[in-house]
Amino acid sequence: MERKRGLETGPEAGPEDGYPEVKRRSVLCAYFSTVAGCDVAVALRYLGNHAWDMERALNAYFEPGAAAAEVCPDLRSPETPPAPVPCVDLTSDDTAESSTCRSSTSENLQKEDGSVFSFITWNIDGLDLNNLLERAQGVWASLALYSPDVIFLQEVIPPYYSFLKKRARNYEIIRGNEEGYFTAIMLKKSRVKFKSQEIIRFPNTQMMRNLLCVNASVSGNELCLMTSHLESTRGHAKERLNQLKMVLKKIQEAPESATVIFAGDTNLRDHEVTKCGGLPSNISDVWELLGKPEHCQYTWDTQANSNLGIRAVSKHRFDRVFFRAAAEGGHIAPQSLDLLGVEKLDCGRFPSDHWGLLCTLDVIL
Numbered sequence: 001m002e003r004k005r006g007l008e009t010g011p012e013a014g015p016e017d018g019y020p021e022v023k024r025r026s027v028l029c030a031y032f033s034t035v036a037g038c039d040v041a042v043a044l045r046y047l048g049n050h051a052w053d054m055e056r057a058l059n060a061y062f063e064p065g066a067a068a069a070e071v072c073p074d075l076r077s078p079e080t081p082p083a084p085v086p087c088v089d090l091t092s093d094d095t096a097e098s099s100t101c102r103s104s105t106s107e108n109l110q111k112e113d114g115s116v117f118s119f120i121t122w123n124i125d126g127l128d129l130n131n132l133l134e135r136a137q138g139v140w141a142s143l144a145l146y147s148p149d150v151i152f153l154q155e156v157i158p159p160y161y162s163f164l165k166k167r168a169r170n171y172e173i174i175r176g177n178e179e180g181y182f183t184a185i186m187l188k189k190s191r192v193k194f195k196s197q198e199i200i201r202f203p204n205t206q207m208m209r210n211l212l213c214v215n216a217s218v219s220g221n222e223l224c225l226m227t228s229h230l231e232s233t234r235g236h237a238k239e240r241l242n243q244l245k246m247v248l249k250k251i252q253e254a255p256e257s258a259t260v261i262f263a264g265d266t267n268l269r270d271h272e273v274t275k276c277g278g279l280p281s282n283i284s285d286v287w288e289l290l291g292k293p294e295h296c297q298y299t300w301d302t303q304a305n306s307n308l309g310i311r312a313v314s315k316h317r318f319d320r321v322f323f324r325a326a327a328e329g330g331h332i333a334p335q336s337l338d339l340l341g342v343e344k345l346d347c348g349r350f351p352s353d354h355w356g357l358l359c360t361l362d363v364i365l
Helices: 015-036 040-048 054-062 066-071 096-109 132-146 158-167 234-253 270-275
Strands: 116-123 150-156 171-175 182-188 192-201 210-218 221-228 259-265 319-324 332-340 356-363
Touching (some): 015 054, 116 319, 132 356, 158 182, 171 192, 171 210, 210 234, 234 259, 234 270, 234 319, 319 356
Parallel strands (some): 116 150
Antiparallel strands (some): 116 356, 150 182, 332 356
C-alpha cells in the first residue's frame, strides 16, 4: 500500500506520533481489504468517509443504504462484485535460485558452534509496498549473512511469506496468521527442533494483533519462543499495555525448565512500562540486562531512517527482547545486541523503517 504522507493525524497525534497514525491507517486499510475482498483504494475511501471507524465502514460496504449512498454515491452497488485484492509478486525475480544457493553455501561453510545461539527480530514493514522487492532482498541478505538459529518477524504479508519460503528452505516458518499481515517465527532446521505452536488472540485488538508462541529445543535446552506486534499509536496505549500484560503472563506460565525469549515490535515507550509496574523480577529486558548499549538503543529513528520521510526527529525503542532464564540454572545467557538494516539499498531506501536486532547468547553445554 502506498504511504499517504498527507493524511491528517488524529487529535491526539503529535510530531513524534505522525508515523504511527499513518501506519495505523495503513493497517486499517489492509484489514478492510482482507475482510471485504476489495481493492485498498476502495478500503481507503470507505474508511475515510466513515472517520476511520472500521465497523461503520464495513457495515456501509456490505449493507450500503441510503445514508451510505449519500456519502459515497459512486461506490459499488450491492450487485457489483468486489474488486480483486492487489497482488504483489515477490517471487518472480530471476535471482531466487542463486540467492538460495548462496545462502546454503554460506551456511555449509559456517561452522555451527553449539556454544552460541543467535536470533534476529525485525519489523520488516511489509505494509509499505514501495520498493518492496528490493527491500525484501535487503532483509534476506542480512538474514542469510548472519544465518541465525531463530528469526522473529513482524508485519509479514502473504507475498513476503512466499518470498521467504522460496529462499529460506533451511528454516521452518511458523506464521501467526495467513491473511492480511502477521508475525512469523523461523527455526533453523539443522539446529532448532520444533515441538509445538500456539496463537493467543488479543481480544480487544483493532489491528489484527496476537501473540505467537513456539515451543522448541536447542542443544538439549527447552525453549519457549514468542513474538508479537503490540497495538500501535499513542492513542492505543491502554490496549497496548493490556497486551503487554498478557505477554508477561504467558512468559510467567511457561514451564520452569524452559528458557523463554520474547522478541518483537512492542511499540512501547519507557514510561508505559513504568506505568504498569515494570517487568517481573524474573523477566529481563535484554537491552537493559546488557548495560543499555547506546549503539542499539533506538530501533525506530526518523533522524537516521528516511523511509517514511518524516522531518520531525523521533526516536523510540519499539523493538524489545524479554528473557526469562530456565529455573534449573541459566544454561542460556544473552551476550550481545546489535542493529541490522542500517545501510541504504541501491533503491535509496532502507530495508525497513525499523532497524532489526541481532542477539547472540551463550549456551552452556
